Amino acid sequence: MKFNNKRSGGYSASLAAQLFDSSKPIHSLSLDLEPQMKFEDGKRTDEVQAYKAWFTQAGLPPFEVKFETKVSLPAYLSVVEFDNIEACEVSYNVYFRAVDLKEVN
Numbered sequence: 001m002k003f004n005n006k007r008s009g010g011y012s013a014s015l016a017a018q019l020f021d022s023s024k025p026i027h028s029l030s031l032d033l034e035p036q037m038k039f040e041d042g043k044r045t046d047e048v049q050a051y052k053a054w055f056t057q058a059g060l061p062p063f064e065v066k067f068e069t070k071v072s073l074p075a076y077l078s079v080v081e082f083d084n085i086e087a088c089e090v091s092y093n094v095y096f097r098a099v100d101l102k103e104v105n
Contacts, residue, residue, distance in 0.1 A: 011086035
C-alpha cells in the first residue's frame, strides 16, 4: 500500500489506526497463507520466517499483513479483526504485521 506521509521509526499501532477506518469492516481475500522465506547472506533458505495474507477495506487498496506464526484464515471475504495490528512506512510503502486475526460474525 502507498501512503503520502513520510515517516520513520519502525512498526506502530498508531500508524495502523490512522490508515484504517474503524467504522468499516476488513475482509479477508486470501485462501491460503503465503510463506515468507528467510534469507542469509543474500541467499534464500528453506526456513519460513513469517506468513502473509491479503485483506481489503472499502476506500483502501488491497493490503498484505505479515504474521510471525501460522494463523488460521477464514473463508474468502469473511470480515476479520486483527490482534495487535501495526504498520510501518518505508519509502512511501506501508507494511503491516499482526499477531493473529479472528473472524467477526
